Amino acid sequence: MLNDCITKERLPFEDQRRDLAQVAREMFTRKMTNVAGGNISVKLTPKENFSYDGYDYKAGKDYLIMTPTFMSEAWYANLSVSQILVIDLDTGEKIAGEGRVTREINMHEEAYKANSQIRVVYHSHAKNSMFWATIGQDMPNLTEVTSVNVPLGKIKCLPYREACTKELADLVHDELLKLGEKAKQNIFLLNSHGVLITDTDLHAATEVLETVEWNAEIAYKQAIFKKLGLIDGYKSCGKTTTGFLDD
Template sequence: MTESFIFEAQRRDMAKVARKMFERKLTNVAGGNISQKITASKDIAYGHVKLKKGHDYMIMTPTFMSEAWFGELEASQILVVDLETGEQLDGSGRLTREVNLHQEAYQANKNIKVVYHSHALNSMFWATIGKDMPNVTEATSNDLALGEIKCLPYRPACSKELADMVHENLIALGDKAANNIFLLNSHGVLITTDDLHHATCILETVEWNAEIAYKEAVFQGLELLNGYHSKGKIIEN
């Protein structure tokens, strides 16, 4: 089947994921953004857009994805961006100022194919207090093998300082960077993985974990629990 515009199938899929992200309250009207790295398999020309074989591009949700459109995006609104330069090549939307965060995440590890940022409600609780999220559910610890759910120090949104800090912490993770979620202090969550749908799975599963860990924290304050409990044992006092 011939595509009517560049990376049509991938852009349609991302528009669908962005819609579900908003509908399922995995972000809010304050924002959130998603990108996916695509390496051109051949030289391609679509009108004014020319892609080079072997060069890395990313498709990305536009700024105001949530505020202006409530996640109801058309595939043509998903942007095509030169990953190296940050230049917008196609798409009817406007590029977010947070593109630098996505670029530096991809630079940190070649196996990262998706960068997924949201303001998920329950995870935001842990991010706002600046505390690592206890990993208490079997799904987050075993099925997704996320390990520590780390909260990074505060850096202003869209700043180079934030992008640099994320880059450094992803490099420190090594191979684990391609299956990871960070809490960004007072700013939300950042998922790096190798598949767009897997990123959505990580976020929704971590949201359940965030609420359960929050309730365990409340029970500790009421002296009904003596620490965070997971898989039949105390994991943190």
């Protein structure tokens, strides 16, 4: 089985690849994505030169470690260390790992170009967030976690662009540029396609995803209560609010 194909020698970025594999599996089991897809990348910059399997890794150069295509469909996100790909960020070339690079790598690449502080790009088909994404609306920001503890500001839904296209990648790049410093920790809804998180840390990105998922369900239920006339507006932190916080 491919899950047993880990070489006895230490793999390049082995610890970080193991961590990414574990995060991908945990978030899949917590239903933060589905078998239709999802992908995660982490930008790594080695401090020293090293070589592995005939390839010379350069100090100060940016590489990605990334989940392979069909992470969810074929593997239910149960990935080995060696299935986490290593990619040259400058060229998009796979230089290590078992499996193929996802077609959505262009969206990841454009996100990293938008802000050098971004170290993680995380795309998923999170169920509750997909509700807001499929109706093409910004998500009301209501919970204390998303508005105070991890202040995400406006949870914006981007205009529809077809998945895996240059048009979607360019849109993500341009919208992140508009955010400036705030791009380093952000979540966008991708119209009819899920969510895209940018962050400086992999585990912080998973926190953003899970807290926004809770917020998505709460906002959905409050929207129903508003429509039924049971509340006079969205409720958050002891106040009535529009639910759409200023950037």
